[in-house]
Amino acid sequence: QVQLVESGGGVVQPGRSLRLSCAASGFTFSTYGMHWVRQAPGKGLEWVALISYDGSNEYYAESVKGRFTISRDNSKNTLYLQMNSLRGEDTAVYYCAKDDTIAVVPAAILDYWGQGTLVTVSS
């Protein structure tokens, strides 16, 4: 069965960096686009970033563009989110999610989600 397991969250000071990982199993990771979505405490969902199946295309929310980088290692079935210059407003649970479509352009239908990892940005 499909499994997505995030790791790497924690408490970090403003301005510092953190890298999240998402280990995937139960499906052919290298053929699906992957997303990061976040949820601030008590708030709604915010789409953060998307990477195509082969890593050739990346897309970002304006709120993280230039600070966050999504990447993947298909040989390790792992998705990453490098977060730099972190701010208080980046405090959230970060979910990785699988796109449901095998296509050059992902459909942005998120059919499987990980359990999330909490990132707290605080001094």
Add this chain to the structure above:
Amino acid sequence: DIQMTQSPSSLSASVGDTVTITCRASQSISSFLNWYQQKPGKAPKLLIYAASSLQSGVPSRFSGSGSGTDVTLTINSLQVEDFATYYCQQSFRIPFTFGPGTKVDIQ
């Protein structure tokens, strides 16, 4: 960016009720609209994609309809396990924005 709104923001209902949640987009998104259910402390779960297609394994009491700017999620014969927060999400254009959510709780 495409802005998504949902109404109502919350509702109280009883087991067996029929519930309808509306999602409105700031511009036409055709049928590029998905619905997710989220329970406290859990990850969201895909219910409906492409406005009206039921995700595998989701009970048939959930249904979606509409296109353009207005889409609805209907839950027939509400069950205890359906009390949760529901989010719509447009997949028409990047950034893939979510609605603010509709919390369904027990009356």
